[in-house]
Amino acid sequence: MKRTYPMLTAEEAAALVHHDEVIGFSGFTPAGAAKVIPTAIAANARIQHAAGRPFKVGVITGASTGPSLDGELANADAIKFRTPYQSNKDLRDSINAGKTHFFDMHLSLLPQYVRYGFLGELDWAIVEAADVSVDGKILLTTSVGAAPTFLTQAKRILIEVNSRHPKELLGFHDIYEPQSPPHRRPIPICNAEDRIGTQRVWVDPKKIVGIVESNREDEVKEFTPVTDITTRIGEHVAEFLAAELRNGHIPKDFLPIQSGVGNVANAVLSAMGAHPEIPRFQMYTEVIQDSVIDLIQQDRCSFVSGSSLTLSNSVLQGVYDHLESYRGRMLLRPQEITNNPEIVRRIGIISINTALEADIFGNINSTHVLGQKMMNGIGGSGDFTRNAYISIFTCPSTAKGGNISAIVPMCSHMDHSEHSVQVLVTEHGVADLRGKDPRERASAIIRNCVDPSYQDLLWTYFKLTENGHTPQSFRSAFAFHETFLQSGDMHDTKF
Amino acid sequence: MKRTYPMLTAEEAAALVHHDEVIGFSGFTPAGAAKVIPTAIAANARIQHAAGRPFKVGVITGASTGPSLDGELANADAIKFRTPYQSNKDLRDSINAGKTHFFDMHLSLLPQYVRYGFLGELDWAIVEAADVSVDGKILLTTSVGAAPTFLTQAKRILIEVNSRHPKELLGFHDIYEPQSPPHRRPIPICNAEDRIGTQRVWVDPKKIVGIVESNREDEVKEFTPVTDITTRIGEHVAEFLAAELRNGHIPKDFLPIQSGVGNVANAVLSAMGAHPEIPRFQMYTEVIQDSVIDLIQQDRCSFVSGSSLTLSNSVLQGVYDHLESYRGRMLLRPQEITNNPEIVRRIGIISINTALEADIFGNINSTHVLGQKMMNGIGGSGDFTRNAYISIFTCPSTAKGGNISAIVPMCSHMDHSEHSVQVLVTEHGVADLRGKDPRERASAIIRNCVDPSYQDLLWTYFKLTENGHTPQSFRSAFAFHETFLQSGDMHDTKF
Numbered sequence A, B: 001m002k003r004t005y006p007m008l009t010a011e012e013a014a015a016l017v018h019h020d021e022v023i024g025f026s027g028f029t030p031a032g033a034a035k036v037i038p039t040a041i042a043a044n045a046r047i048q049h050a051a052g053r054p055f056k057v058g059v060i061t062g063a064s065t066g067p068s069l070d071g072e073l074a075n076a077d078a079i080k081f082r083t084p085y086q087s088n089k090d091l092r093d094s095i096n097a098g099k100t101h102f103f104d105m106h107l108s109l110l111p112q113y114v115r116y117g118f119l120g121e122l123d124w125a126i127v128e129a130a131d132v133s134v135d136g137k138i139l140l141t142t143s144v145g146a147a148p149t150f151l152t153q154a155k156r157i158l159i160e161v162n163s164r165h166p167k168e169l170l171g172f173h174d175i176y177e178p179q180s181p182p183h184r185r186p187i188p189i190c191n192a193e194d195r196i197g198t199q200r201v202w203v204d205p206k207k208i209v210g211i212v213e214s215n216r217e218d219e220v221k222e223f224t225p226v227t228d229i230t231t232r233i234g235e236h237v238a239e240f241l242a243a244e245l246r247n248g249h250i251p252k253d254f255l256p257i258q259s260g261v262g263n264v265a266n267a268v269l270s271a272m273g274a275h276p277e278i279p280r281f282q283m284y285t286e287v288i289q290d291s292v293i294d295l296i297q298q299d300r301c302s303f304v305s306g307s308s309l310t311l312s313n314s315v316l317q318g319v320y321d322h323l324e325s326y327r328g329r330m331l332l333r334p335q336e337i338t339n340n341p342e343i344v345r346r347i348g349i350i351s352i353n354t355a356l357e358a359d360i361f362g363n364i365n366s367t368h369v370l371g372q373k374m375m376n377g378i379g380g381s382g383d384f385t386r387n388a389y390i391s392i393f394t395c396p397s398t399a400k401g402g403n404i405s406a407i408v409p410m411c412s413h414m415d416h417s418e419h420s421v422q423v424l425v426t427e428h429g430v431a432d433l434r435g436k437d438p439r440e441r442a443s444a445i446i447r448n449c450v451d452p453s454y455q456d457l458l459w460t461y462f463k464l465t466e467n468g469h470t471p472q473s474f475r476s477a478f479a480f481h482e483t484f485l486q487s488g489d490m491h492d493t494k495f
Helices: A010-015 A036-050 A067-075 A089-096 A107-116 A147-153 A228-246 A263-274 A290-297 A313-321 A341-347 A381-385 A438-448 A452-464 A479-487 B010-015 B036-050 B067-075 B089-096 B107-116 B147-153 B228-246 B263-274 B290-297 B313-321 B341-347 B381-385 B438-448 B452-464 B479-487
Strands: A022-025 A057-060 A079-083 A124-132 A137-140 A156-162 A208-214 A257-259 A281-284 A301-306 A330-332 A350-354 A357-359 A390-394 A423-426 A429-432 B022-025 B057-060 B079-083 B124-132 B137-140 B156-162 B208-214 B257-259 B281-284 B301-306 B330-332 B350-354 B357-359 B390-394 B423-426 B429-432
Touching (some): A107 A147, A124 A208, A228 A429, A257 A263, A263 A350, A350 A381, B010 B208, B036 B067, B057 B067, B067 B079, B124 B208, B228 B390, B228 B423, B263 B290, B263 B350, B290 B301, B350 B381, B381 B390
Parallel strands (some): A257 A281, A281 A301, B022 B124, B156 B208, B257 B281
16 A cells, blocks of 8 residues: 555655755654654754754644654754644753744644644644555554644655554544634534544645655653652542532532643542542543553543553553453544643533642742743643633642742742632642632642641741732742742742 | 512612622623612611621622622622622722632633532522513623523522613523533534524523612713824734735634723724724624724624623613614623633634733733732633634733833733733734744844833843743842832833
């Protein structure tokens, strides 16, 4: 089947890409990311740079990718601009040094930004696939992300056909792309498991200029294990949700769960799975992590809809070894659908996301370390939290061995305002912010969530500033941060 | 017809309401707000207080109301808590003095918060109506807001039947309440003019404990006239939109407009109406102001959907005098529908809202004067901007005769993060922030939007802090605000 398309080496494919072009790469997390072609583009960039020629490309993806895409291109100084999300150390360094323009955006918006032309023309879609038919039907691998939009919008297409992924993945994807206004219709998902699209992405086969063979593994990092602190956060979340079930705020059959990425998210899912009062539940989330596979195997999660299977290699192999047992229990969708405000609000998602920093009024910093340095990006957190049935943010109450309080007088950067944050949870407890004014929120957060060693300091700040609807002091709002920069310990703060 | 319900005086109705009860009042802006009963409740509160008895009630509305509701109850110190929005001076003073708990929330969320029980039980719905049938069908007046939810959720109902509003309003409302998850279905609006509900609110007539007659006018304030500055802001917005039409970013038939409330919004609508390249357009907005009626009369606006007819008394009388000519050209909907993220995103609204303060990175303060004092609330701005096709914020570049720059190093309070702000417009020009990283955004905003007298200061701040993805200085972020508090003029800022 594939013989009708030119078979290229990665180097031949990379040579087709020119300076200043804009590329949409597959990948939503390292899962399903293009690998061999971007690495070859980076190698070509180094050759061009050595010859004194400029070579930088615009890099658009679904979300983060792996070292062979973001890492290689950043190291080769080959990225002109990058959107919408990243999590690669080398790329992050380049962004924070002001060398790479990074446009941090809500993941649900990326595909429509591309369609509307807000990011300019897309020269290339470079996409990993498990299979391609002669008539241009592309079977994606472990993620969907924004690949369907890149494939339909790009002028030309290069495909990495990765033999590591079985063709039996056919049926695990649900490809649907909304029309642009004024022609858009309701997205007909009323339940996490509703199937609304095609199994493959359909493109004009004439746009496919070549295929490169690959058998590279996804570059998913193993998460560090659950700790005492993350376990306690997980237990608080599970107990809060059980109490909401008891008091009738959550319907008896429960509601679909969205859970962020990382160790705290793993601990939360594990605690929910273990809680006797929480019924078997569905997930409508972004990233399907190892812990979700555990829940499916335990039959605690009845169905998961996501945009990527971000699994460690051994867990992914386990899924592939028993693929038929997962059929009908999971679906991979475009990020425009997994994260869509319309669906999130309609089906009543309970969202659980991690904060980098929170303030005593319930505002959240998801992106910037000490206000300046980009960590990864806002990702899907805004898509979910703004529209959730109940929006929960979690974080350990301290960092750096206790020298940083994750809860401060004022966030050093703000991504989610108080209006999108309904519950804050640390290892110390739960602050339910619904219906509370800023002073009441501050009291609940300091009392229930702040580490005891920082409570007096935060009460001092709060009392110092007590006037107006939202008490604050311009002089002292960042005293915690300034003290940390000076002494290395926020405990040394003096107001 | 009305004779089947007990006819009460306002005082008799007010006497039914007890201390500590929670009331949902009609009103979205002063339009359609309950008037005679809340004033009588305030009078009763004063009597109770004079007798040494406690008397405070929880006050939930659609949005702001008029002096006879928020003003009277605040002056009588009779409000236990208030949500979701207000714009009354006396109530604002009480909130900022910490005497009234005010929960500032996205207006689209209020009805579902009430239904989900997140705000506790609703003892009363007190609603203005143009008519009530014996079988419990209530014809609302100049607003819908959250009245349908209050009527269906409250234990008991009191109705002010206001003879000032004609019964021929039947057909101008479209009442639709979504089901709660997991039973919610798509809201079937694909076009601003789609009708999806009933003409009246249907309630169990047994819940209606009494009717009070009224003929009080809506207490809508006249807006101050358009100025040179607001005219220029309007022209910049209109020209930006015309350019987006020309370059194909906006479809040829245009997209529905959402416009905030106030003088800048009036100027923007006026400029759009006058621009030769902007076609006749629809509006899908929250508040229908006088300027929208002008556009309808000029046939520049072909249809308007909103939650309230917030018209000055003379303009409202003009509409009533020719009501049939407006039939089929306007529709009043619940705020949960006018502001619904699902619809906003689907139909591709162009949102135009006013900022109180912006920062050089494109973050917006919509609510807090100098970070502490609540002005009105976030209102619907978050509902629209987050989901808009293009989200525009406008503001005059300075305030207080130039002593305040509306654009500062860091917002003193943040309601809308950079992620929800695509275009910033002042009288000086337009900053298009799409696809730009924080440094690029700062350059565009300082160059195009900041008042020339503040440009050097903001460049100094920007250069002072140039490291990281989002340059900022903890020490100087609020230097503008601190200087203003000290000298009364932000121009005196020293970094």
